[in-house]
Amino acid sequence: MKRFENKVFVVVGGNSGIGLAAAQLAAAEGAQVVITGRDETTLQRAAEGIPQSAYYRADIADPQAMQPIADAIKQRFGRVDALFVNAGVGGFAMVDQVTPEMWDQVNDVNCKGAFFAIQAMLPLMSSDGGSIVLTGSIGATLAIPGNVSYAASKAGLRAVARILAKELLPRGIRVNMLSPGPIETPLLYRNPGMTEADAAALKEMMISNIPMGRMGASEEVAKTALFLASSDASFINGVDLAVDGGCIEL
């Protein structure tokens, strides 16, 4: 069964990792897919591999950046049925090392950027079963040393999700969050200030703390995003669903 036939599915942060997997799966389920991100090369490559897709470049750290994208989507597709706000950046530093610039870099994308991306897209959202899914992190809940700015940004996003879930329900729009545990994506290797050896050590530490004994795959998170975005989740609003191999639950 194709759950997204005749639907427009937008993935903010759709050219890598979890977002790319979600874009590919949504297309396989019949959606017209729009992906956004910052990197022109990976955006173009990703869109070439996805039927019925379009891509737009926008750095959501600029709160104005998604407005022209929303205008372009309106002109080309007319509306948005599912919005997956997945873009995020990491930022590992122990408390003494965190600078205001590092704090802002993470928060400007993960929380503020995500919020203003949603605000820009809202006028396009279908009130007939429209759905927004946000990517949080179990890092928002766990006390992981070195993760303070990232955890705070994702905890803020969790608050955004809960309030939007209430505010937007009268408009027929459901809002949910999924919170991945450690997932094998390029993110781990993109932490500013983290060497390859640091990343390898962090990965080993993470795996040792995952009850399932392995990292998750992008597709496992993407399938959860599609479920929450689809009418299969029609009675689900305001949840934060962990996709983490049992880290939070156990």
Ligand SMILES: NC(=O)c1ccc[n+]([C@@H]2O[C@H](COP(=O)([O-])OP(=O)(O)OC[C@H]3O[C@@H](n4cnc5c(N)ncnc54)[C@H](OP(=O)(O)O)[C@@H]3O)[C@@H](O)[C@H]2O)c1
């Ligand atoms: N991997 C994990 O273990 C894990 C765990 C918990 C939560 N998460 C969350 O999952 C989400 C996806 O991450 P991922 O693991 O799939 O990592 P990823 O492969 O690095 O993907 C991150 C995505 O976000 C986009 N992005 C980053 N900064 C952006 C900006 N300023 N403006 C627009 N797009 C931006 C990237 O686009 P560009 O490549 O063009 O920059 C890319 O599409 C993130 O929100 C992350 O925090 C991941």
